Amino acid sequence: MMAIHSTALIDPSAELDSSVSVGPYTVVGPHVRVGSGTSIGAHCVIEGHTTIGQDNRIFQFNSLGAVPQDKKYAGEPCELVVGDRNTIREFCTFNIGSPGDTGVTRVGNDNWIMAYVHLAHDCDVGNNTIFANNAQLAGHVQVGDWVILGGFTVVHQFVRLGAHSMTAMCSLLFADLPPFVMCQGQPAEARSMNYEGLRRRGFSPERIAAVKAMHKALYREDLTLEAASGKIAGLSEKYPDSAPDVEMMLSFLQQAAPQRGIVR
Template sequence: MTRIHSTAIVDPAAQLDSSVTVGPYTVIGPHVRIDAGTTVASHCVIEGHTTIGKDNKIFQFNSLGAVPQDKKYAGEPCQLVIGDRNTIREFCTFNIGSPGDQGVTQVGNDNWIMAYVHLAHDCQVGNHTIFANSTQLAGHVHVGDWVILGGFTVVHQFCRLGAHSFTAMNSLLFADLPPFVMAQGQPAQARSMNFEGLRRRGFSAERISAVKAMHKSLYRQQLTLAQAQSEIELLTHKYPEAKADVDMMLGFLQGASPERGIVR
């Protein structure tokens, strides 16, 4: 217990691995579990039914596991679950889930979350994402793997962001953002595909060509969404190496809400 600063208040019922470090004036509640190698800096509050995995770096002045900002919430034991190797910078607020959804707000592994980020109740964040300063997610937002959100991005409730998508600074999302798409504006509009990000992640030339073809069908040929999906379905024959990428795009488009649609 020498890794817990003398001024920190850790409830005796909290479950902290012996290797966890807790900084000055941090408060940790009774239903909190923190796994090996995680460091919690000073002046943090971690409460609620919150589970934090291994080797996370939680900087000072964070609020994790507070009740949702939802008037319907009535004290149900909902959860916040954070995976492994995440960096959470200063002044972030992650709320627990709500009974109106699955009751869990979840953050995956290897995410880089900068200062002043808000994750509302029931958000689902994948792996290897980057959220720049002051990114704000309303409730029930789903964020795929490798997504990058520019500073001051604001996402409307229930929106989905597909894997490898990207928003520019000050973007405002009212609709689903398909995989690979780069968006910018208020409201956000599609500008291109995240080709540079895909190259950095080792995508082959054939897979990138397939992404270019998907972009053309969705945004360059004046097709309806249904027509674009039909065109995209044919790409697996031309680009067999990209079958998983095409299937991911089709699955995402098929799940688009009729009310919100996609960013176009």
């Protein structure tokens, strides 16, 4: 049987796997679905069209699936979708999507999300990320795999963060943060590449050398973004193992919005 505390309020229409546990005074709404092995702590509110996958650990005092903080929202059945094996610490707020975008706020798998994190409507978070305490994402933000956000990082709406990028504490992002880049400041400026993180994830010396060359082209040679992209495109010939990394960087740079640009 489900380990549901006697004071929890679970709507009869909610779909919870038989292995789900729910703590005291938690409220679960009618359109919520929760997969096997997930635990939900005390004093949580999970509402809206929210789907939560398997083996998640949701600590106490979280609000998941509330309507977006968007004045244009008029009750449309938008969604929050959370994947598997995520840790969500205390006092986080994840809103559903909005009809002005995909209508879905999405969190992938194996993410480590610390206390007081806010995900606004239509955010898309990848896999294996770490969000330190009080990281705040405005609407429509895209976060790639393996991103690390330092505590009190604030991300402007529609900004993208590339895979393996990292922010220092109290960073303020108004522009897109390319893959692999470490940034700091208000507004954030590029400081280096996330070399230590790449080594820990098994990147070969050749791939790391290619990332160093990308950093040089983007930040050390006073090139335009177009010229830097052209130089980066040639790296896959010099470093064949890095071809997927080069392609990811080029794709990210090509999608940079002119009004925002990239962190430089």
